Amino acid sequence: MNIIAVFILFTLLNSIFHVHGESEKHIPVTSKFQTINFYNGYSNLWGPQHQQVSEDESSTTIWLDSSSGSGFKSLKAYKSGFFSAAIKLQAGYTAGVIAALYLSNNQDYPGHHDEIDIEFLGTTPGKPYTLQTNVYVNGTGDGQVLTGRELKFHLWFDPTEDFHNYSILWTPSYIM
Numbered sequence: 395m396n397i398i399a400v401f402i403l404f405t406l407l408n409s410i411f412h413v414h415g416e417s418e419k420h421i422p423v424t425s426k427f428q429t430i431n432f433y434n435g436y437s438n439l440w441g442p443q444h445q446q447v448s449e450d451e452s453s454t455t456i457w458l459d460s461s462s463g464s465g466f467k468s469l470k471a472y473k474s475g476f477f478s479a480a481i482k483l484q485a486g487y488t489a490g491v492i493a494a495l496y497l498s499n500n501q502d503y504p505g506h507h508d509e510i511d512i513e514f515l516g517t518t519p520g521k522p523y524t525l526q527t528n529v530y531v532n533g534t535g536d537g538q539v540l541t542g543r544e545l546k547f548h549l550w551f552d553p554t555e556d557f558h559n560y561s562i563l564w565t566p567s568y569i570m
Contacts, residue, residue, distance in 0.1 A: 436469060444457050476561065497511065523553050
């Protein structure tokens with residue numbers, strides 16, 4: 395399965411993730427993976443007027459307004475990898491809006507694609523955001539008969555107050 399990395403309605407930053415072991419030592423997980431500058435690894439998918447790439451190309455901010463959002467995609471397909479983003483969600487009324495970090499091969503297999511994603515389902519004031527993870531395989535990501543798994547989590551923290559790190563680790567043996 396070759397997948398194109400697509401990032402929608404969020405800020406991508408080169409973030410530091412910490413794994414807590416018995417000694418509670420902080421280990422930067424991202425130091426184990428190569429990073430890439432924006433224009434060397436990604437191109438606009440839609441809404442370039444809603445994108446801002448930093449001068450050093452280490453971060454990209456995309457946003458949503460009343461007319462449109464934005465998205466970008468990887469220039470090459472991947473068969474595995476570590477995909478990571480620091481995301482701060484919009485506060486207030488966001489019902490009907492989905493912010494997502496997803497991997498898909500839908501451009502190579504329209505109507506019959508695979509997908510791995512993290513989605514933030516919009517909400518109304520006073521209710522928590524829901525994070526939904528999806529893994530669809532065997533060409534079922536287009537919503538027909540699904541082969542895969544969907545899980546929903548009601549977030550116990552406010553994802554609009556600060557940036558939080560979200561990652562997908564995809565190896566030939568597992569997705570985490």
